[in-house]
Amino acid sequence: MDNLISRVQLLAQTLLQSEGNSIYFITAASLVAWVAWRIIYSRLELLTEKTSFQWDNLTLSALKTPVSTFIWCWPATISLSVFLQEHFDSQLNWLHTLKLILIISIFVWITLRLIHNVEIYVLNQKKRDETTVQAIAKVARLFFVTIGLLTSMQAFGLSLSGLLTFGGVGGLIVGLAAKDLLSNFFGGMMIYFDRPFKVGDWIRSPDRQIEGTVERIGWRMTIIRTFDKRPLYVPNSVFSSIVVENPSRMLNRRIKEDIGIRYKDSKSLELIVEEIKSMLQNHPDIDNTQTLIVNFNGFGSSSLDLMVYTFTKTVNWIRFHEVKQDVLMQILAIVHKHDADIAYPTQTLRVDPDYAGVSDLAIKQ
Structure with missing residues (x-):
């Protein structure tokens, strides 16, 4: 053993x-x-x-x-x-x-x-x-x-054939159970193929409180960074039912201002209009291929209203405001050059000299 x-x-x-x-x-x-x-x-x-x-x-x-x-x-x-x-x-x-x-x-x-x-x-x-x-x-x-x-x-x-057959039936069941997930998926596909915006674009929607810069486009949701630096997570299906505005694809930015001139400066009004128009036509940052309007537009309650309507070459938000500031400063200089000034709201009070200094009680008596 x-x-x-x-x-x-x-x-x-x-x-x-x-x-x-x-x-x-x-x-x-x-x-x-x-x-x-x-x-x-x-x-x-x-x-x-x-x-x-x-x-x-x-x-x-x-x-x-x-x-x-x-x-x-x-x-x-x-x-x-x-x-x-x-x-x-x-x-x-x-x-x-x-x-x-x-x-x-x-x-x-x-x-x-x-x-x-x-x-x-x-x-x-x-x-x-x-x-x-x-x-x-x-x-x-x-x-x-x-x-x-x-x-x-x-x-x-x-068996792949059996698996694909089961997938067709199972896909219908999953589709009904995960309707929102699939709608977000196809919403992401719509964004990729239609391309209403891309990563880095500034977008906003007048239908919803959505505005900011696109950071990421995923299969289920899009991440938007608002201008106060808050992340906004938007399901992709939302974009199929709302209007989306893409300011990043603007060709120009518009300057539209109503400028009021005092009524007593009416004699200089025509010269002011002509000089403002000439200034805009020669401004290096104004696109003269777009609509340019400088006209006397109406009689305001306390001013003679001029309409200034033009477009800048730049679409950059910061640069646009620099150009706009320069245009407005030059318009102000043109107005002052003709001994005129910008109007501000005023009221004219007429006092009957017969009742000047008399109280309401005295008038009633």
Whole structure:
């Protein structure tokens, strides 16, 4: 009996040693492969830095971590297979599936990293549309993640045709249950394709209290930073039912002012109008291709009203107010040049000299 136990122990020790040697060999091979990959990566990195073509840098950067992970994980599955085969007699078909899932995951990971690198690179360029770049990147990520999930399900033995059939019925149920979520999703798609605004635009809505600068356009909501620096989170579905004004796409900004001249300065009115019009026509920041009107517009209660209607070349809000200030200061100088002045509300009180200084009581008596 003792001899039998000794033989069993010796056999188990031999198996463990052979198994351990195999695992050690696989681990050592993984280490060698990883070191070789790091050396190859360093050499390739030096070569790509010398080229003016940036896509090789982006691709190499996307490969770095996923390939290193694959070098360690693939031998790990082989080591696991060796260990299980030594101790269990059951079928290990699931290890084959695990390897397929590993390959699919690494492929999707590399693709997502490449999309991210390209997105960052394009956004750093001067001539780019941030909204379009982000939209294309999101659609690309969604596409490859979906392909990866479907391929993984097929690797588990699921039928794609049955899955798609179930998806049609399930999609109807999910659509009814998540109506608001889907409406926000398609609202985001509408923004991306119709492009009523993009990231960085100043927008406002006369229908809602929405005004500010667009910071981010997501699949579910849009983030707007108001002018008092508060973040405003607007569901995308809102934009399909409201009017959105985009002042950032203005071609010009308008100056429209009603200027009142005193009635006693009526003799200088025509000269004032002509000089103001001439000043605007020669002003370097006024767009003379647009409508320009300077006219006597009517008799006010205490002033002769002039209408000044013109457009600036700039659409920048700060620069516009600088130009407007300069125009108004020049108009004031023209008015003063003709010994006239800007009117202010006045009332004329006429007192009958027969009753001057007499109280109401005295008048009644």
